Amino acid sequence: MKLLSITVPCYNSQDYMKNCVDSLLEGGNLVEILIVDDGSKDDTAKIADEYAAKYPEIVKAIHQENGGHGEAVNTGLKNATGLYFKVVDSDDWVNKDAYLAILDKLLEITGGPQTLDMMISNFVYEKQGAKRKKVVKYRNHMPQNKIFTWKEMNRMPLGKYILMHSVIYRTGLLRDCGLELPKHTFYVDNLFVYQPLPYVQTMYYMDVNFYRYFIGRDDQSVNEEVMIRRIDQQIRVNKLMIDTIAGVKNLNRNLRSYMLHYLDIIMAVSSIMLIRSGTEENLAKKRELWRYLKNADAGIYRKLYLSILGRGVNLPGKGGRDLSVSIYKVVQKFYGFN
Numbered sequence: 001m002k003l004l005s006i007t008v009p010c011y012n013s014q015d016y017m018k019n020c021v022d023s024l025l026e027g028g029n030l031v032e033i034l035i036v037d038d039g040s041k042d043d044t045a046k047i048a049d050e051y052a053a054k055y056p057e058i059v060k061a062i063h064q065e066n067g068g069h070g071e072a073v074n075t076g077l078k079n080a081t082g083l084y085f086k087v088v089d090s091d092d093w094v095n096k097d098a099y100l101a102i103l104d105k106l107l108e109i110t111g112g113p114q115t116l117d118m119m120i121s122n123f124v125y126e127k128q129g130a131k132r133k134k135v136v137k138y139r140n141h142m143p144q145n146k147i148f149t150w151k152e153m154n155r156m157p158l159g160k161y162i163l164m165h166s167v168i169y170r171t172g173l174l175r176d177c178g179l180e181l182p183k184h185t186f187y188v189d190n191l192f193v194y195q196p197l198p199y200v201q202t203m204y205y206m207d208v209n210f211y212r213y214f215i216g217r218d219d220q221s222v223n224e225e226v227m228i229r230r231i232d233q234q235i236r237v238n239k240l241m242i243d244t245i246a247g248v249k250n251l252n253r254n255l256r257s258y259m260l261h262y263l264d265i266i267m268a269v270s271s272i273m274l275i276r277s278g279t280e281e282n283l284a285k286k287r288e289l290w291r292y293l294k295n296a297d298a299g300i301y302r303k304l305y306l307s308i309l310g311r312g313v314n315l316p317g318k319g320g321r322d323l324s325v326s327i328y329k330v331v332q333k334f335y336g337f338n
Helices: 017-030 044-054 068-079 096-110 171-176 189-194 224-229 231-245 253-277 280-296 298-305 308-313 317-335
Strands: 004-010 031-038 059-064 084-087 118-127 134-136 167-170 203-215
Touching: 004 017, 004 068, 017 031, 017 044, 017 096, 031 044, 031 068, 044 059, 059 068, 068 084, 068 171, 068 189, 084 171, 096 118, 096 203, 167 171, 189 231, 189 253, 224 231, 224 253, 231 253, 231 280, 253 280, 253 298, 253 308, 253 317, 280 298, 298 308, 308 317
Parallel strands: 004 031, 004 084, 031 059, 118 203
Antiparallel strands: 084 167, 118 134, 118 167
8 A cells, every 4th residue: 555645637738747747756656646637638648658657656547538627536536545645736746855754744643543634734826927936834723743633723814724735635534525526627626625624533734835836827727717717617616515514513613613714715706706707697696606505504604694705795786896806806916816
């Protein structure tokens, strides 16, 4: 059994996947790299096969009909033999020193008496053309150098949450919670992080800048224009996140608080994209999304509708919507996303 399985979903990734896979090879025989070719039409499949032939003990090339990012992650999870599981997108990469430090710590924990469910580390926005790189750190919100539980987690500030780039899950936990991401749907990275959270008991935070998250391709899913075109997929993910927590009782207080914080952010993102589109159809979809939340769990609806973000994206009239967009632009510039 390998220590860490890393799934690399690929679709027409020939121009940048080598940088990703080469960075992952630094993990040596402790890792397996599952390159999932999701029905690519370029040389992605050929490149994947070449890596598998050159590094047969480390790399496995898997080919499937196009099913989207989520289905590629599902395939990786089904084929994973590692004790832990991570997703690295094909246009991203990892820092070598941080990578090796994380593997050392996972190896140490594996040999100890406690079971680790989720490891968290920092990630860096590698935004094309940006003069400075924004690093997302969690040092003020989580204990360091120890395995901890939700009781020891501090509240995160507005706009900060744990992304897919930050996490490594125990493979068995993902399988136990029945994680299966929807096909042909973008933005499932939020589901990948969110749906297993109620099953997470133990965590470990490493204050290292591990994952490098590239932003800048015109066709990238987080490009604002692309997000608006794919807004129905964002809404689908948003609703599945609502379904994950709606009506759920007996959650640890800090876990519940964090899951509502995360959902609050995603509701705001969906709402602002629907407003930004400027169409009556999408404004109707925004109202329907909030009704969906209200019908699923009236208590959560009241809490999120009255939050700072909820109020900010539900200001009345055209003037209110214009103000919501202006606030969004300020926050966007400050945080450096998209």
